[in-house]
Amino acid sequence: MTIDSSKKPLIEIKDLVKKFGNFTALSGVSLDVYPGEVHALLGDNGAGKSTLIKVLSGVHPPTSGKIYVDGQEVKFSTPRQASDLGIGTVYQDLALNALTSVTRNFFLGREIKKGPGPFGIMQMKEMNKITIEEMAKIGIDITDPEQPVGTMSGGQRQTLAISRAIYFGAKILILDEPTSALGQKQQMEVLKTIKDVQKLGHIAIILITHNEIHARLISDRYTFLSLGEVIGRGMAEELGGDDIKRLMAGGAEIGDLRDELGV
């Protein structure tokens, strides 16, 4: 995949700083994400990935720094405002209710209805149709949208959460460890889904992962975090496997590690 150099980043983060009291979680992180591109955010535990996501999704306000969406500087302080700006976050727990149907989950909190307030009648047929269509767009055919989410595989649930975020206007999709809790096969399913979202072309994806192999399968661009700072970045083509391994481990040379372990 080649990136058109004239493309403008959908979301630009400049010198983002986040402090919790005396603790500096992020010290000047910058990041560009382009539409139709998977941007892998890699780093060890405590590197600041989670904090960065929480700032981007409106859970924590940044201490300083600027965020541009579509070239416009934006400020937000609640998850609602972030999602109104098109930043959709798919958390690890996916925010699904396993006991109710796929459709009811897809439209949870944003049901299509006719009638007064919360007592409006849900338009189940229309909602079912949209659910099937939207999930098919990113590669999962569900025959029965009335089946409980509990009967779906972990991969299908990821797809449901992702397609839901996209349908409700996410242009910037933040995926928080989407493959971590899954088996091999379902991991591949999810990666395929991400690839399909990428092919849609207008969505910028930030992929947070621990898994170097998964990152290499689908990512176009990398940013490596360590102790709240960017310690490396680059296009997929520029980085070799050893570079990625080294940067993921927080910059330690594999050789050093070998020495330390005495292998």
Place this chain on the structure above:
Amino acid sequence: MNSSATQQPQRQESDRQAKKKWYSSILARPEVGPIGVMILLLCLLGYFSIPEGQFSLNPFSGEGFNALGIRNNFRIIAQLGILALGAGLLIIAGEFDLSIGSMVGFAGCVMAITLKWGFAFVIPYISFAGGPHIETIKIFAITDVSPLTAIFITLCFTLPFGWFQGWLVVKTGIASFIVTLGGLFFLRGLTMVSFRAFNRAPDQTAGSTTVTDLPDIKNIIKVPGHGEMEREAAKALPNDQLLDILSTVPAQTVAKIAEKLTYVNEKVALYKTISNKSKMIQSLERSLEGAKKSNNESMIEILTKKIEEGATLPDVTAKAVTDLDIARTYIDTIVTARPVANFFGGDIMEPIFDWLYYTADWNVNLYGNQFAQGMYSCLMIWFLLALVCYFVLSRTQAGNWIYSTGGNLSAAQANGVPTNKVKISLFMFTAFCATMFAASQVFEVNTSDAAKGNLKELEAIAAAVIGGVVLTGGFGTVLGIILGAVIFGIAKEAFFYIPGIDGSFYRVFLGAVLVSAALTNENIRKRVIGSV
């Protein structure tokens, strides 16, 4: 990346699941168990209530299903059902309300007190003139409270209390079990205190925790020439006044009533004849047995012959229909002047029960009179509430919110569902259900008692659980809650009819059903969630 692996037609995860049998989707529904238990109970009730010596394959021929039995059973079922709806919906949203029973007593108390003494809004203050004591400033007072106003005033007490309990639960995070347990004691105590306080002042019946002398409001009617009065009082008017009333009735109506009364009198006469004859035969048979014991040959012969001939008693002649009868029956047909009281405490479906008596010849008691006049109107209130609940829970956005609030609270919140509002509304709804229950009781029996609704909160929760509601929330249906209430109501009746066992075994049975229902529910819930 080796693309060959991904381009092959992949086996789907769902392929691994066993193909569903046609019945598996039925078995996954939470109502299956309750329906089974209900059918079992109906059969028990039916077969065991068939009188000894008779045989029938039809369980509905038993005494448990005569008109009066149905009327009384459905009253118990409907009253519990009203509370179970509130309790069940709240459990589906993941919370508990133990104050329902006390709320019933409290609502009945407020209603009865306002109906009897009126309602006043006062501001108390401490006065020091002549020693410190509490004085009040009256802001406004309603002395003659109509049924509708009484219910409205009661709701002004119960709904805010429900709101407050819900607010405490969602704001403080204290378990609803504890908050509403507090409500249980608080309201019951408040009910007793209020009853005593009000009873003591004017009537000197200190210590009484009841109000028993309310007028029969639902039966207040406009009698021509007499204004408003209670039905029974109108029927007890002197004869000449009754005839005066009758003279205002159109001839057509009089003819119709006369026709009906003739039918009733003939029926009564017929039943009297039959009963006289069977009594005579019975006494002859007894004499025959005595004669056989004493080997009185001639006596045996005479008695046998007489029994063979059958009873030779003359038929009882039907009583003539008098104008006074017609007048009293006419008074019975006058429509109530207090429709609200009648809505809650009166009877419904009277035309159907009349038809069953006059045309279908079924709704007849042992003396030939009409057995039941209709169903208690709490059945209608239950039905209406159930209809609304069913609609809201399964068809509306609010229903989806209720399910998700109980099923996965954080997921619901992450998707913008106002879970706190959902919970608080449902706490208010249980208070509303308790108030409806209290209204139907107060207007039906015209009394109120501080002990009303005792233990009802637990029965309501049990009915909901038997009906397939899972206590951890997120799972259950209105149909199931309805079935749970039916099972609870019928169990008592069915066990009463089983010969040779203590009727209290129904509690043993319900206890076992409750626990096995909870196990089944959990099982079904796990099947729905599946395993990933």
